[in-house]
Amino acid sequence: MTRKNIYLDNAATTPMDPKVIETISSEMTNNFGNASSQHAFGRKARQVVEAARHELAETINAQDKEIIFTSGGSESNNTAIFGTARARKNIGKKIITTKIEHPSVLNPMKRLAKEGYEIVYLDVDKTGHINLDDLKKELTPDTILVSIMAVNNEVGSIMPLKEIGELVKDSNAYFHVDDVQGFGNIEIDVKEMNIDLLSTSAHKVNGPKFLGFLYEKDGLKVSNLLLGGEQEVKRRPGTENVPGIAGFGVAVHELNEMDKKQLQEKYQKFQKIILDALDQKQIDYEINGSLEGKVSHHVLNLWLKGVNTYSALTNLDLNGYAVSGGSACTAGSLTPSHVLEAMYGEDSPRIAESIRVSFGRFNTENEIKSFAENLVNMCQRLSK
Structure with a gap:
């Protein structure tokens, strides 16, 4: 008798939902068009992309145009951090984060420190939470970004996003949230929480790997990480992964039903x-x-x-x-x-x-x- 292996590492990745696999397979078979093409094949692909974008936007109370598809959480985090740093360096060069962020946040911070940016790493207590007074003290007029995760991937601590958003909204800084672990586990409302930028990853919510989105609040000044074509409203070049995006939409729809x-x-x-x-x-x-x-x-x-x-x-x-x-x-x-x-x-x-x-x-x-x-x-x- 074959032993069944038991998977208890869902913070690393999740198994794909069978409905997601079915959708991706169907799209790969029946809908191979480029979503930027003007003919019927392209228009059909575009409809699929926009339907998924709408599903994702509604989940976090965003506008459809504020959702930018990326290759996943790491690219979304890098885009939010480097994009803000490069676009706003004339305002200041101070960035606030925490000591327990994911490497896709901490490593960009190290790079920016070498480029002359001042990076402040907030301490956490023994439950994995920051002290809001520490953040308050560090928020100065030259602070251009506050980047704090929603849920820690190792201990599960949820950061006080609404309270952080309240503090940051009256400053010069943008508020970025790495929501890779929170997405699907806790409710997020970007408007209510005053979040300017938010990163997610599809494979953490029973969707496909190498796909995610960056929420970018309308009107923000953020430089592109990648250069190329005019996909994703000129924000992220590269032909859209139509089957994967369709699968991501289904994964999130299934989560929203729960x-x-x-x-x-x-x-x-x-x-x-x-x-x-x-x-x-x-x-x-x-x-x-x-x-x-x-x-x-x-x-x-x-x-x-x-x-x-x-x-x-x-x-x-x-x-x-x-x-x-x-x-x-x-x-x-x-x-x-x-x-x-x-x-x-x-x-x-x-x-x-x-x-x-x-x-x-x-x-x-x-x-x-x-x-x-x-x-x-x-x-x-x-x-x-």
Whole structure:
């Protein structure tokens, strides 16, 4: 009998929704036109692109023309950051972000620092949240951008976007949100939250890889990252990926049909199953971050005391369970989690003894029970 592998790394990527696969396959077969062509094939492709754009825009309360299709979250983040920096350097060169952002935000910041921009990295507390007073103090007339993620990809902390938007709207800065982990898990209203730029990625919401969008508020001055043709209202050159965009629209439509509160309650139940199993067998562990307050429950980050992260990942993988460490595993060695370092300090034992479990809408209760049992057995075997 073939063992079924269980996927619990949904913060890294998600399995494609069968309806998305069906749509993409159908579009590839029946609708191969270039959406910029004027003939019937092109017009048909354009209709597909615009229908998906409308679906995405409605999800975050934006106008259709404010949605720019990109290759994903990294390109969207890079466009928002470099585009703002280059277009607004005559106003100032100060940018505010946090210490726990995704590398597609942190690495552009490092590049800009080398170019003479002043980058301020806000601290976070042990739950993975910023202090709004710290942001308030740093917001000066020469601040041109505030870039803060919606939901942290390692510990699930939700940033106070509405409160940040209120502070930033009265300044000279644009407010950019990396919503790659939040999109589909929490409700976002760009108007209500005073968000100027917002990045998403399709593969985090059961859509195709290498596709996302950047919301760019109408009237903003942001330079293009790429140069070429006049696609995407002259904002992002390159022939549109019509089948992928159609699939993205379907993925988001499926998500919009769901109650996000119920989804979070489902994930909370999953967390409880795992934690109850650990408690029952008196496994020595702690939560990284928090399970209370502003947090998305699709992520559960555990410090398994005395269990090395790499050993835990290897053992779980061999038993058919896919989870991750704090950061990407490269060439057999784990890069220390910059998120856990920012929360607990570089010398914390948590950094070498933590795993991230992340749930998706296709996970079942039986899968979680099976994982919990295996996790307990592993901890008993490997703990010092």
